[in-house]
Each structure stands twice: as structure tokens, then as C-alpha cells.
Amino acid sequence: MRVTRVLIEGFRGWGHLDVRPGSHVLVAGVPRAGRTDLITALARVLDPDAARGAALSDLHQRPIIPDGADPAAAEAGDDVAEEQAEAVVEAPAADVACAGVAAEEDAFGDSGATPQAPPAVLQRVEAAQVEVTLTDFDPDVQQLLDGVLEPLEDSGCASEDPDASADAPLCARLAYRLSYDEEAESLESVVYFPARSNPTLGQYSRVPAATRRMLPVVTLDAGQPLQLRAGAGLRRILDERAAKAGAAAFDALGQAVAKAVSALSADPAVAEAINAVLAVGGTGERIGDAPLTAEQVGFHAEDGSVAALLRTLRATLHLDAGGMLGLAQHGSTVSAVLSMAEAMLLSTVPGAVVLADDFGDQLDAPATEHLAALLRARSGQVWLSTRRPEAARAFEPTEVIRLVRHGGVRSHHQLTKIVDRKALVAMRQWHTQLLAALTAPTVAITEGPHDVAVLSMVDRRKPPFSLPLSAHGVRLVASGTGGEGGIGQIPRVASLARQLGFRVLAVIDRDKDSAQTSDELAKIQATCDAVVRLPPGAIERAMGDGLPLQALAHASATLTEYGIPDPMGGQLTEAAVTNLCKVIHRQGLHEQFLEALYAAEPKAHEPPVISMTLGLLAMAAGPSYSGKALIDVPTMARPAGT
Structure with missing residues (x-):
């Protein structure tokens, strides 16, 4: 079974959402963009136990303009x-x-x-509505839904055409409606079949809880692993696989514990200590009908039941030379992997729709990718929400639904299948570049990896009073690696990023004016929200602009450590600086040169042009930015007398 459409109206932070997946779904995106809300909405329709979590905050609140407010103030x-x-x-x-x-x-x-802007006035919607369209049923489920089946269109929607083809696949729509009764001060929810209901007239053909329990839907709920108490994952696995044998094992445990405790009570050392207590002031003679001795004192766990004992048991593991240690002592990753393994074992329903929120939060990178791939392979359809790019590596790029939030408004984005050969080159950078920025609102695309290295190094060495790019939600990416980079690749990567809902910035060199450079610049501006252009001379020149020649010469002399002659040779001339730039570019010694600059005395040699570029990127990163689309970074003169 799989979901072909999720239609949300007024649920939590979603005023409207219409998602039509083709196969599996990986939900990712920026914080507060609605990942959990989407998974919760699906669960409210498909999981009969999920409705218990309904709250008044589930009803979406829309901003309205108050009477007398100035609409222009917000701008x-x-x-x-x-x-x-x-x-x-x-x-x-x-x-x-x-x-x-x-x-x-x-x-x-x-x-x-x-x-x-004046504070927004919010108005709660009358009702929240979530509609889910299902298809690809096995025979038993299809028979269960007989009477509410409808033809399915290629778009993933149920067909309203009375003349739809008899050969069309069948689907069923289930909907969840939540409303608030102000007089009764209570929430009212109903799950119904839209095909046989009329919500306008308050007529609902309710979906029985038993019917929903028959649907192959599994919600992954990872908890503390390897627990034998009632209701825990391991106990449920044991009860499903060998309930009688498990009960016998627990009975044997109870008898063994009773025998061991009895022996403990009779131990001479324990008996002597008990008798010493009872002898104080004749206590043993006064508290009972007959004198009390150690023979009449026993011990048991809490209420005396095996269940009470099982609640106190904690798993121990022998994983290395450290010996048998408690699960907590082996670290959070081990617990998270075992917990997810239990959840996956409990969810082995053939062809099931599997729902999981915040997948991989406690897992290491390889385990996240491996378990996500395992779920995808074993499920009829999996819906995972995640903050981890490693989980997305287990999915096709077109299976990723990226949620974003621009100016307080949520939206969703999904890649379409690419058939253009040139665009396929850019698609390769989904895994190498854009995937790392999965949860960032903004990407800044450079011409190549050296630009990223320079900007990143200066960014992470900013003084405490200056915020780094990450504080503005910006992730630096290169337009290519190796021979596939360059200014010509920026529009392709930018188009890919725009499809995924990123705010897109670009950092480019300022080449000599020509028909080719004008055409390249026009293409970049057409695919980016803003472009920051370096001064003439590319990234190598920008590293040294505005710095004293003595500082550049000192840093140049340190490059001999890498088996090359001193590029400046101690000469304090602009010609020597030009040669230095050529050597840095040819040898790829950008970070090494910057390291030498920062290590110099006095330590005040932060490249001002690069620092300015970072400041402009931070300014242009906000969705409210409405300044120049092309921002030229000015050339900086060297300090006088240097």
C-alpha cells in the first residue's frame, strides 16, 4: 500500500499543503518548516491511536490585518x-x-x-482537515474498503469523472477533521470516508478504528532498547514470537528469585544483623503477637511480582575489553541503534506504509544511512522526516520533499526527473554539495572549492563580535569539484537549489568585460536571488587586497615549506604580489597562505576584502533583503607607506 496524496488544510502551521509523492518520501528542510506536522497529520488519519494527542494548537491560526493598521509598515x-x-x-x-x-x-x-511591523492578529480556523489518498492494496485490504473505492488519476488524486476508465487503478480516501466546540470547550475529531460523506451538512461516514488497524501502517516509535518489562519493544517481540515460552521463562525467574531471596534471608550474617535490630529495646517482642526473629523476616521486589522485578532490569553488554557494562555506559549511539532495530523488527508488515519522525537524531552517520536504506527496501512506502543528510543518501533525489519557511510562510519543494544531459552534471552535486546544506535556508555558490576554502577559513576566524555565516543560515557550496567547476556551472547548480527551495546567492570573480562574461553574468543573475562579485583579480587577489606588502611578503616566505621558491622573493612590489597570486592558484595553497597571514605579528591581518564579502553575503541572505541584485565588492587600497 502507498500514499499518493496528502492534502492538508488548516492543520498546525500548515494553512495549505498538497503533496503528491511518486514513491518513498524523505521529508527534510529548515527548522519550523513543518516536518513533524506533516508526519503527525498522516498519523492522525492512518493510526487510530494518534488522535489522543489532539490539542487546540492543532488548529491553524491565520494572520489578519487589524482595522486601522498600515499595510505599508511591514515593508x-x-x-x-x-x-x-x-x-x-x-x-x-x-x-x-x-x-x-x-x-x-x-x-x-x-x-x-x-x-x-505591527504585531499580527491571529484568527484560528474553524476546522483542521487532513485527507490521505491510498492505493496499491492487497486483496484483503481492498475488500475491507469495498464501497469507498474510487478511480485513481495519474496525478495521484481520486477521479471525479463519472466516465473514468474501468481499467484505472483504485484508491480510497480517508480524512481527519478536527474542530473546537466553544460552548462545550472541547475538541471534536472524526475520521471519515470523503466519498460517502458531506462535511458541509455534518454528514460523515466514519472509518471504524478496526478498519484503520487492519491497514498496513506502522509508526516507528523508538524507545529504551532491550527492556523486558510489559509493553517494551523486546517484550512485545518475545510475546509475538514465543508467548508461552516467554511466560515459562518468567515463571522460572520468579521461582529462582524467590529461592535466592529465601537463601539470602537465612544467611547467618543477614540473620544476625536482623536479630540485632529486633533486639533493640525489645522491638521484636513488642511489634508482633509473638516474639519476632530473623526467621520471620523475608524480602521481595516491590509488590512481589515478577513484573516489578522486570521493571528494574537493565541490559548489559560485553562489546570490548571493558567487559560487561550497562547499556548506558556504551554510549548513546549503541542504544539508538538497538532501539531502532527493535522498532524495525516490530514494523515488519509486508507492503506497509511506515511513518517515522526525526529519524536518525541519535544515530551515527553510517547507521542512519544504513537503517534508512533498510526501511526503504522493506516498506511498501516509507515516510521519514529527518534533520540528517545521511538519511537522504538512502533515497533518490526525486524522493526528497524539502520544506522551507520564507518570511513566515511555509512551502514544499521537490525535484522533478531530469532528462537534460547538461542538467545531469549539476545533479551530481546533490550528494557532494547541496545535501550537506539540507537544513540551511540559504546556499552561497562559489566558482570552485578554493573559493569555499578561503571564505570558510576567514568566516570561522571572525572575531567574537562578528557573527559567522552559519548564524544567518548560509551554507557555502562550490559549483563543481575539479574540472567540472567554474562560473559556467553556477546557473545549473543554482537552478537545482532553487527547485529545492533554497534562497540562492552566488560569489563570482569580476572578469574583464566581454560578450561571454556578460552572458554568463546574465544567466547567473537569472537563477540567483543575489550575486556578490569580487574585485578584479579573482579570489587570490582578494585575499591580499588592503593588506600591507610586508605582511604578504612574510606569508609568501612561509610557502617554501611546500617545496617551492618564495613567490615574492622578498620584493615589496605589486608585480611580486601578482606572481604570488599565480603561484597560490597553480599550487592550490590558499589555506596555507591564509594560515601564514593569521600567524603573523601583529595578528591584525584578516583579509578585508574577504571579510567584506562575507558581510555582504550575510546581509543578502535574509528573505527580506531587497537591495541590489548585483553587489560589487570594492577594491581596497593598501595602507599608506607599505
Whole structure:
């Protein structure tokens, strides 16, 4: 069985969502974009036990404009951001670094100077509605749903055409409706068949809980592993596989414990200690009808039952030279792997729809990918929500539904099948580049890996008062690795990122004007939200612009450690700097050169052009940015006398 459509209206943070998966589904995206809400909505329809979690907050709240409010006030912040962007770009070279810091703080909201829109007035919807379309039933389930089956269209929706082909596959729609009765101050929910109901008139053909329990649907709920207490995963597995043998084993445990405790009570050392207590002030003679001695004192676990004993048992494992240790002492990953293994064993229902939220949170990377691949292979259809890119590696790119949140509005994005040969080259970077940015709102695409290395190194060495790109939700990626990179690949990677709902920025070199460069720039701007362009001379020149020649010469001299002559040879000239840039580019010594710059005394040699570029990226990363689409980073003059 599989789900062909999920239609959500007014449930939690979703005002509207219409998802039509083709096969398996990996739900990922930025925080607060609705991953858990989507999995919960599915469970409310398909799992009869999930309705117990209903709350008033499940009803979506829509913002409304209050009477007398100024609709233009909400746009004030955008206008201010644009003015700041222009001021930074047009500032004199000496003031650029300070302006970059100020713009970055303002973009992030630290300055407090941006006018705030009036608080939104929220109105709760009358009812939340989740409709799920199912198909590919086995014969038993199809017979169970006889009377509510409908023809299925290629779009994944149930057909409303009375003349639909008799050969069309069959589907069934189940819907969950949640409303709030203000007079009774209570939530009312119903799961019904839309094909035989009329919600407008309050007429519902309810889906019996027994029918939903017959559907092959499994919700993974990983808990503490290897527990033998009633209701625990291992106990359920034992009861399903060998209930009588398990009961006999527990009876034997009870008898053995009773015998051992009896022997403990009769032990001379224990008896002597008990008698000593009872002898104090004649206690043993006063508290009973007859004098009490150690022979009349026994012990048992809590209420005396085996169940009480099983609740106290904890698994121990012998995994290495450390010997037999408690499960907790082996680390959280071991517990998480065993817990997921139990959950998967309990979910082995042929052809089932498997639901799991926050998959892989406690797993290491290989285990996350392996178990996700195992679930995908064994399920009729799996719906996993995750924060882990490793889980997405087990899925086809077209099976990933990425949820995003721009300006407080949620949306979903999914790749379509790519047949264009050139676009396939960009698709290769799904795993190598974009997958690592799965939960980031924004990606900044550079021309190649050296650009990423330089920008990343300067970004992570920012002073404490300056926020890194990660604080603005930006992930740096290269447009290619090796020979497939370059400015010509940026539009293809950007188009792929846009399909997945990223806000897309680009960092490019400022080449000499020509018809080719103008065409390349136009293509990049057409696929990106904003473009930051370095000064003439590419990333190698940008690393040294604005720094004293003595600092560059000192850092250049350290490159001899890598078996090459000193590129500047101690010469304090611009020609020597040009040769240095060529050597760094040819030898790929970008990070090594930066390391030498940062190690120099005095330690004030942060590349100002690169720092400015990072500040502009941070400013353009916000969805409210409305400044220039092409931001040129100015060239910075060297300090006088250097």
C-alpha cells in the first residue's frame, strides 16, 4: 500500500499543503518548516491511536490585518535594508570594513534600528482537515474498503469523472477533521470516508478504528532498547514470537528469585544483623503477637511480582575489553541503534506504509544511512522526516520533499526527473554539495572549492563580535569539484537549489568585460536571488587586497615549506604580489597562505576584502533583503607607506 496524496488544510502551521509523492518520501528542510506536522497529520488519519494527542494548537491560526493598521509598515524593514546595502557598497575603501560589520548586525537584527511591523492578529480556523489518498492494496485490504473505492488519476488524486476508465487503478480516501466546540470547550475529531460523506451538512461516514488497524501502517516509535518489562519493544517481540515460552521463562525467574531471596534471608550474617535490630529495646517482642526473629523476616521486589522485578532490569553488554557494562555506559549511539532495530523488527508488515519522525537524531552517520536504506527496501512506502543528510543518501533525489519557511510562510519543494544531459552534471552535486546544506535556508555558490576554502577559513576566524555565516543560515557550496567547476556551472547548480527551495546567492570573480562574461553574468543573475562579485583579480587577489606588502611578503616566505621558491622573493612590489597570486592558484595553497597571514605579528591581518564579502553575503541572505541584485565588492587600497 502507498500514499499518493496528502492534502492538508488548516492543520498546525500548515494553512495549505498538497503533496503528491511518486514513491518513498524523505521529508527534510529548515527548522519550523513543518516536518513533524506533516508526519503527525498522516498519523492522525492512518493510526487510530494518534488522535489522543489532539490539542487546540492543532488548529491553524491565520494572520489578519487589524482595522486601522498600515499595510505599508511591514515593508519598512525591507526599505531600510536596501538603503544599508547601497551605503555599504558605495562607501570609501577605508570605511568598508566597519560598514560591513554594521550592515551585518543590522541584517541580523542586532542594531534595533529597523522599524517593526505591527504585531499580527491571529484568527484560528474553524476546522483542521487532513485527507490521505491510498492505493496499491492487497486483496484483503481492498475488500475491507469495498464501497469507498474510487478511480485513481495519474496525478495521484481520486477521479471525479463519472466516465473514468474501468481499467484505472483504485484508491480510497480517508480524512481527519478536527474542530473546537466553544460552548462545550472541547475538541471534536472524526475520521471519515470523503466519498460517502458531506462535511458541509455534518454528514460523515466514519472509518471504524478496526478498519484503520487492519491497514498496513506502522509508526516507528523508538524507545529504551532491550527492556523486558510489559509493553517494551523486546517484550512485545518475545510475546509475538514465543508467548508461552516467554511466560515459562518468567515463571522460572520468579521461582529462582524467590529461592535466592529465601537463601539470602537465612544467611547467618543477614540473620544476625536482623536479630540485632529486633533486639533493640525489645522491638521484636513488642511489634508482633509473638516474639519476632530473623526467621520471620523475608524480602521481595516491590509488590512481589515478577513484573516489578522486570521493571528494574537493565541490559548489559560485553562489546570490548571493558567487559560487561550497562547499556548506558556504551554510549548513546549503541542504544539508538538497538532501539531502532527493535522498532524495525516490530514494523515488519509486508507492503506497509511506515511513518517515522526525526529519524536518525541519535544515530551515527553510517547507521542512519544504513537503517534508512533498510526501511526503504522493506516498506511498501516509507515516510521519514529527518534533520540528517545521511538519511537522504538512502533515497533518490526525486524522493526528497524539502520544506522551507520564507518570511513566515511555509512551502514544499521537490525535484522533478531530469532528462537534460547538461542538467545531469549539476545533479551530481546533490550528494557532494547541496545535501550537506539540507537544513540551511540559504546556499552561497562559489566558482570552485578554493573559493569555499578561503571564505570558510576567514568566516570561522571572525572575531567574537562578528557573527559567522552559519548564524544567518548560509551554507557555502562550490559549483563543481575539479574540472567540472567554474562560473559556467553556477546557473545549473543554482537552478537545482532553487527547485529545492533554497534562497540562492552566488560569489563570482569580476572578469574583464566581454560578450561571454556578460552572458554568463546574465544567466547567473537569472537563477540567483543575489550575486556578490569580487574585485578584479579573482579570489587570490582578494585575499591580499588592503593588506600591507610586508605582511604578504612574510606569508609568501612561509610557502617554501611546500617545496617551492618564495613567490615574492622578498620584493615589496605589486608585480611580486601578482606572481604570488599565480603561484597560490597553480599550487592550490590558499589555506596555507591564509594560515601564514593569521600567524603573523601583529595578528591584525584578516583579509578585508574577504571579510567584506562575507558581510555582504550575510546581509543578502535574509528573505527580506531587497537591495541590489548585483553587489560589487570594492577594491581596497593598501595602507599608506607599505
